[in-house]
Amino acid sequence: MELIIILLWLVLGFAAGAYAGRLDRSAVGWALFSLILSPLIGFIVLLALGPAQARRPCPKCAEKILPSAKLCPHCRTELAEGWAVEPSGY
Numbered sequence: 490m491e492l493i494i495i496l497l498w499l500v501l502g503f504a505a506g507a508y509a510g511r512l513d514r515s516a517v518g519w520a521l522f523s524l525i526l527s528p529l530i531g532f533i534v535l536l537a538l539g540p541a542q543a544r545r546p547c548p549k550c551a552e553k554i555l556p557s558a559k560l561c562p563h564c565r566t567e568l569a570e571g572w573a574v575e576p577s578g579y
């Protein structure tokens with residue numbers, strides 16, 4: 490019986506990590522957080538925090554950067570005002 494609880498704990502902990510990754514947060518960090526504290530707490534905190542500030546791929550190097558960036562931190566491309574605005578945004 491304990492084994493099932495431990496397995497469930499692990500699965501839910503990693504699920505919380507995967508969910509964090511989808512929110513543009515650290516999947517490994519949140520998986521560890523959930524495994525140490527509780528997967529339930531991990532999910533509740535993630536739901537309360539919501540998604541991280543949405544990042545957009547750089548038009549030159551496709552690395553994800555903040556939409557407010559004026560200079561890509563990866564490829565040093567200067568970005569025009571409103572580069573991240575997409576007509577079919579989500």
Ligand SMILES: [Zn+2]
Binds near residue numbers: 550
């Ligand atoms: Zn770039």
